[in-house]
Amino acid sequence: MKIRNLKKTRFGRFVCQVLGNEKGAVAMEYVVLAVLIAAAIVVAVAVFGKTIVGMFDVAGKGASAQHTEAKSTLDKVQEEQKSGAEQASQYHDSMHK
Secondary structure, eight states, X not given: OOHHHHTTSHHHHHHHHHHOOGGGHHHHXXXXXXXXXXXXXXXXXXXXXXXXXXXXXXXXXXXXXXXHHHHHHHHHHHHHHHXXXXXXXXXXXXXXX
């Protein structure tokens, strides 16, 4: 029996009203999928959130220590260059006197 014939009877209209119209079924499926995906994301963040933050925090501390070490090495090199430049300047001045 086709749906349009079913809608002509009182019982048919009641069944169609209870079961709903099939035109909006596809859109409703997308809504259900979106809600399930959002719920999965919320659960994943709740379960793994602190672990992920901890991983980035450890990486940040390691990078900070490396940055500090590189900065101190750079400062030493610059100091040596400055000292070498002063010595070269003094030598140059003494040669031209």
